[in-house]
Amino acid sequence: MQAHAIAFEAPIPKLYAVLPPARSDLDDVLAIMFRGPCRPSADHFKCTPFLVRRQYVVDALQWLQLNHHNYRDIEISNANLDTYPEDFPPVTVEYRETISTVIPEGTSVHNMEDEHGAEDGDCPFIVHGVTGEQFGRMSDLALKAKALQHFNANKAVLTVGHKSEPESIWNNPQLYPQMFPWLFPYGLGGIGSTSMQIKTHAKLLLNYHDKRFQTDPTFPFVAFSHSQVKSATTAGFLLAEKSKFKDISARLGRIDTNVMQDIINRMLTDERVVPSSDAEKLCFQVINDLDHAAGRVDGSITSKKYMRNEIWSLIYHRRMPVWYITLSPADIKHPICIYWAQTNEEFRLDDLTDSDRFRAVSSNPVAAAKFFHYMVGVLIDDICGFGGKPGYFGNASAHYGTVEQQGRLTVHYTFTCYCG
Structure with a gap:
């Protein structure tokens, strides 16, 4: 990671103690820009998601007032709501005349399309953030150089302020409802609100019936990241509590950074480094100390090193495996995975095109992971025979498998088995 x-x-x-806010306050946070050869009409606005339906707003506010503890004291203002038009966006609309809807800065060198947009249906819109997509593949040095060039040209800068101290992930049940209000509409039930561990609670939320936690693009990553931080912190705390902590702190104070950098450079060239001098032995001892903390963190380099040690020990104990395979389930073609990925009440596999299947699975990575776990369980329990009954290749005595990411961001399973 x-x-x-x-x-x-x-x-x-x-x-705000009164909702909805006055219409003039919206201009401070939102504006709409249309580009094209003609000004937008009322029919154009109907294709955008910016029109307000007053009854929907009233129903939502009344629901929040009854169910969300942070909205119990608000006042619903019908006077403010009456100022919101239903056939025109309630914020400032800017129009810029252009012959084409193609944006030059976002156009490919080999672009062959004359227009970007939709002839019918919903109108696509773009939310402009702090940085554009062109910076996504730049290195840190390239980004710094680009920022310096921007500053030297005296161009404007947008800064987003925040509190100096980060929010605690320990005993903070309101953290997740504040970060993801659309996932916790009642303002309750965040991770840390129960005695469950973060992994158990996150797994429970990811299996929620409407699958909103599964399809959210940020929640699974944040929950997994916080789980890693807690694992590393707990492991470091346990290490610090031991009687040898004084020796560890003394080694950290005596370490030679030049020797450590030399060891790192040699390891980067795949050299097998064997410590010879006292300074190198001290560096390796510090690395071992760090491994005690990092070994508890899923996905860390140390955990991968422990896995390699385990498979080497298994080969030494059992000799070479009988067979070695890589399992890569076809998730976008299997009806179980597509069923888990969809949120429709009625499932009809025959009505789905290849594009529909791909979109369903790619928009729900949790469903793909559950399907992968299910297929691996079938391989281990039913085919190899670790579920209490003989497998297709005799009685299995041992197995070892690792999960790896492949090119299309899904996972595959590298598996070794000892049968007979």
């Missing part, structure tokens, strides 16, 4: 999720409390410029 190369990144972790950390949460900061964002400053709120204004708290």
Whole structure:
């Protein structure tokens, strides 16, 4: 893992005791820009998601007032709501005349399309963030150089302030409802609100009946990241409690950073480094100390090293495996995976095109992971015979498998088995 999720409390410029807010206040946070050869008409606005239906707003506010503890004291203003038009967006609409709807900055070199847009149905819209997609593949040095060039040109900068101290992930049951209000509409039930561990609670939420936690693009990553942070912190705490902590702190104070960097550079070239000098032995001892903490973290380099040691020990004990395979289930073609991925009340596999199947599975990675787990269980229990009955290849005595990511961001299973 190369990144972790950390949460900061964002400053709120204004708290409203009366909802909805006055129409003029919306212009401070939102504006709409149309591009094209003609000004937008009422029919164009009907294709956008920016029209307000007053009755829907009233129903939503009344529901929040009754069910969400943070909205119990609000006042619903019908006077403010009456100022919201139903046939025109309630915010400022800017129009820029262009002959084509193609944006030059976002156009491919080999672009062959004259227009970007939809002839019928919903109108696509773009939410502009702090950085564009062109920065996604830049290295850290390239990003710094681009930022320096931007500053030297005296161009504007948008800063997003936040609290100086991050929010705690320990004993903070309101953290997840504040980060994901659309997933916790009652403002309750966040991770940490019960005695369950974060992994158990996250698994329970990911199996929620309407699958909103499964299809959210951020929640699974944040929950897994916080689980890793807690595992590393707990392991470090346990290590610090031991009597040899004084020796560890002394080694950290005596370590030679130049020797450590030399060891790192040699390891990067796949050299098998054997410590010879006292300085190198000290560096390796510090690495072993760090492994005590990192070994408890799923996906860490140390956990992978422990797995390699386990498979080497198994080969030494059982000799070479009988067979070695890589299992890659066809999730986008299997009806079980597609059924788990969809949210429709009625499941009809014959009505789905290849594109529909691909979209269903790619929009629900949790369903793909559950299907992968199910297929691996079938392989281990039924085919190999570890479920209490003989397998297709005789009596299995041992097996070992690792989960790896493949090119299309799904996973496959590398499996070794000892039969007979």
